[in-house]
Amino acid sequence: MPETFSTQISELATRAGSSATLEEPATLRKRGNRRIWRRRGGGALLGTAAVVAAVSLGMTMTGSSTTTQATAAAQTSSSTAAPPTSSTLTPRAQVSVPPMPTARGTLSATAWAHKVQIYEQLKDVNSFSVGDSTYAVITKADYYAYDVKFYASAHGSAVVNGFGATWAQVIAGFLERGFTNVTIRTQASSTLPTDAIIDVQNSAGVSVLGQRIPLTTPIVLVTAG
């Protein structure tokens, strides 16, 4: 009986699979953890660096809890030494932001520039950082195929939607990551398969992809129908 193309290509794939030399899964997990750690740790490290720099420059923080908060930020940073193994929420570094510097006083030009820069950095750390539990940015992932994938950056780049996910799973994914109001709207499409996500919009019908939005924003998943 002559071999069919399917038989031939299957034999080829089987031979390749059995000849492959692959790393142990633990090695790949470790590699993945290092990446997660790098991505999640960057913001907190930046915050700590800013605080350390602020202290070294003698910048005055407002409020009596400055020392405690700076320590808390440092602790957040040191806690990233152990790579996280899941996409659980990372606590946000809480840093007190001093008043906007308005007077240079006796500071040198360089010290003044640093002071302003540090103010901006502290503001950034507080307003949106790794593990921010108030906002999220939803974007399309570029290396997945059919289903549009989203990252809720506030929760460490977790995939909310994935290939083969049911609608219940997609909505549950958003809700688990802190969104409070998720609905679906169908829109006719001649090019996309049924149920493919076309866009994510707010209740006014404006796309929110790529924007920093509060988790309380009602979001509408626009799907091809």
Place this chain on the structure above:
Amino acid sequence: MRETDDFDAFYAATSRRLVGQVFAMTGDLSEAEDTVQEAYTRAWHHWPSISGYQDPEAWLRTVAFRIAVNSWRKARNRLTAHLRSSRNAELSGLSPDLVALVSALRKIPEAQRRVIVLHYLVDLSIDQIALEIGVPTGTVKARLARGRRALAPLVSEFDDDGPRHRARVGAAPQRNPEFPRTSPDREATTHA
């Protein structure tokens, strides 16, 4: 830890199969190994979500194929593969037919090769392929037809775009039942 155990078990069960599929795409064992391992590394990053999917292997395959066709990655892998050139010798025992098949597959465009692999090796229906790669079913059919035409000199069953294939197109495998399908009759009549 349950999450770790799940991932390891999934890796053990699927990684070699995936290497075979990527090898059919790339024709290069070293590249297939690197690509698949990279895909699993990314999968671990999102494992809490991916493990809940109905078909996590499809996610891995999609990511692995994307990585494999990434030109920057390919260029780097070629260098790696060159440095590890002895590895390809492991498949040197292939029959002349299989060697010719690898060679022929590498000559057809990546998009056609991908649908050929998904259809004949992974055994996906046209609708399932459309779903997996995110293109309309008509595009899948066209790519399959062109791919078969390109392989026809080597594969006799593709000479006349034979009836066996038409039957296969209509018989969608029972995977991912949630995915929408068009009528098998319509597929059979519209197939090139």
